[in-house]
Amino acid sequence: MDQSSFQKQLDALRAHRVAKSGSMREAFAADPQRFEKFSATDGDLLLDWSKCAVDRQTMDLLEKLAAAADLEGRRDAMFSGKRINVTEGRAVLHTALRNLNGKGIVLDGQDVKAEVVAVLDAMGAFADAVRSGKAAGATGKKITDVVNIGIGGSDLGPAMATLALAPYHDGPRAHYVSNIDGAHIHDTLKELSAETTLFIVASKTFTTVETMTNAETARKWVQNALGKEAVGKHFAAVSTALDLVAKFGIASDRVFGFWDWVGGRYSVWGAIGLPVMIAVGPKNFRAFLDGAHAMDEHFQTAPLARNLPVLMGLIGWWHRVICKYPARAVIPYDQRLSRLPAYLQQLDMESNGKSVTLDGGAVTTPTGPLVWGEPGTNGQHAFFQLLHQGTDFIPVEFLAAAIGHEPDLKHHHDLLLANCLAQSEAFMKGRTLEEARAQMLAKGMDPADVDRIAPHRVFSGDRPSVTILYRQLDPHTFGRLIALYEHRVFVEGTLFNINSFDQWGVELGKELATGLLPVVEGKEVVEGKENAAKRDASTAGLVGHIHRLRGS
Ligand code: F6P
Numbered sequence: 001m002d003q004s005s006f007q008k009q010l011d012a013l014r015a016h017r018v019a020k021s022g023s024m025r026e027a028f029a030a031d032p033q034r035f036e037k038f039s040a041t042d043g044d045l046l047l048d049w050s051k052c053a054v055d056r057q058t059m060d061l062l063e064k065l066a067a068a069a070d071l072e073g074r075r076d077a078m079f080s081g082k083r084i085n086v087t088e089g090r091a092v093l094h095t096a097l098r099n100l101n102g103k104g105i106v107l108d109g110q111d112v113k114a115e116v117v118a119v120l121d122a123m124g125a126f127a128d129a130v131r132s133g134k135a136a137g138a139t140g141k142k143i144t145d146v147v148n149i150g151i152g153g154s155d156l157g158p159a160m161a162t163l164a165l166a167p168y169h170d171g172p173r174a175h176y177v178s179n180i181d182g183a184h185i186h187d188t189l190k191e192l193s194a195e196t197t198l199f200i201v202a203s204k205t206f207t208t209v210e211t212m213t214n215a216e217t218a219r220k221w222v223q224n225a226l227g228k229e230a231v232g233k234h235f236a237a238v239s240t241a242l243d244l245v246a247k248f249g250i251a252s253d254r255v256f257g258f259w260d261w262v263g264g265r266y267s268v269w270g271a272i273g274l275p276v277m278i279a280v281g282p283k284n285f286r287a288f289l290d291g292a293h294a295m296d297e298h299f300q301t302a303p304l305a306r307n308l309p310v311l312m313g314l315i316g317w318w319h320r321v322i323c324k325y326p327a328r329a330v331i332p333y334d335q336r337l338s339r340l341p342a343y344l345q346q347l348d349m350e351s352n353g354k355s356v357t358l359d360g361g362a363v364t365t366p367t368g369p370l371v372w373g374e375p376g377t378n379g380q381h382a383f384f385q386l387l388h389q390g391t392d393f394i395p396v397e398f399l400a401a402a403i404g405h406e407p408d409l410k411h412h413h414d415l416l417l418a419n420c421l422a423q424s425e426a427f428m429k430g431r432t433l434e435e436a437r438a439q440m441l442a443k444g445m446d447p448a449d450v451d452r453i454a455p456h457r458v459f460s461g462d463r464p465s466v467t468i469l470y471r472q473l474d475p476h477t478f479g480r481l482i483a484l485y486e487h488r489v490f491v492e493g494t495l496f497n498i499n500s501f502d503q504w505g506v507e508l509g510k511e512l513a514t515g516l517l518p519v520v521e522g523k524e525v526v527e528g529k530e531n532a533a534k535r536d537a538s539t540a541g542l543v544g545h546i547h548r549l550r551g552s
Contacts, residue, residue, distance in 0.1 A: 085501035094266035124282040138230030150202030153264025160339035194225035206244035291479025313491025330373035333420035341373035351500040430461020
């Protein structure tokens, strides 16, 4: 990053924002070409950011900012396997998991493509065997249910993908257990039969306490129902820690590996995607990978001004740093993307929720926003009130397919799309006091009531939103969408000048939880004045209350 030229562009963008005047309504009225100017496509995928408060100069300045941050140089460094995850000394090569046709990628003298393909082939053979019944349970019955036990990146990606690809799901039912709360595994298993259930223990490190606790509970459940010898037929594992998997007792031909150059939140493309592959079959999984690879190529080759991840990143950065909006809402008008916001929370917030720059200094601009959302239209009947009339502006990202998967229910889909378009129009246009009054008077309301109520019916407008449209949510398109978001996070992380690929911020809580377990179990006392040095008064007080409630 060229600090001084970056600062120059930053200052120019700040000054530009202050100087910018006029509403978005006026901008649309003044320029009939606004949509063409502020939208871009990659095949059927369209990104429309014309309802954001930007003009040509904003985009020019943002592109110069990207150049000052050496965005293209950093992008190329990532794709070529440079160790850009500097705090962990690792390459960032999740893109190699889907680069199956191109030339090999050599890392530390080894062609990683050969290893990637070998794991993918092994996954495919295992998925086929489970789907066909060849890899049956211990009593010979076909597997009907697959339970993935994992958390964070070992759960959110495959869980989201399984739901997104539901129309292609022709394999065993898929379930996801992540929470250490015993309720999660209990409620999942109570519907299942051990004879026909396969567990996939998915953990990059194979040490994550939630996953290992759930895996042990699952192993006991199988043992109690079918005996110790049955375990082998009912477990598989996905991990980078092959030694720990062996210790757990899972046979090596049922272990699917990945590598330290794949971050947990970027891992759905490899072995972590095994439950998805079993659900939708290797062919559809491959289409998902090919879609992501197509987006990788677009990201590497499209000019910045037409490059979808770059544009999304620049707009995201503009909203966060220059406009100072603290959050962004992701609202898929696509029920099958209902886990996308949860997935993006990890992808985006674990990547870009940082306060230290790449060289260890304090950041001088805000970094990643709070990311949240729910599918439309449900969100409209919940939190959209605040998005339309609340005191904070929260940029919204809408996603929608032109065509649903249910031709008989086209009317539903038309209503869905009409709502999606209506919301972004409402955010942009708003409604003035005069318009609110005129509408109420036209309905014959008493003028005194109009005076009283009209201010409550005003919408400020100028609330920014981005819309992403695609033809249909098929595996290829879904792969493109997820890769689009991955690269957008990379673009924003580059502009924030942070390392988007570590996650030290999750450590402290984990360490403290380990120390607190004996306290919660009652084996160690932290209450009372004599123990004041051990814990803060609040934690000691909470522990005391738990013990009183438990009668212990
Ligand atoms: O919460 C931190 C984290 O390390 C995530 O980055 C990761 O996706 C998750 O835990 C699960 O880790 P593992 O796959 O090693 O069990």
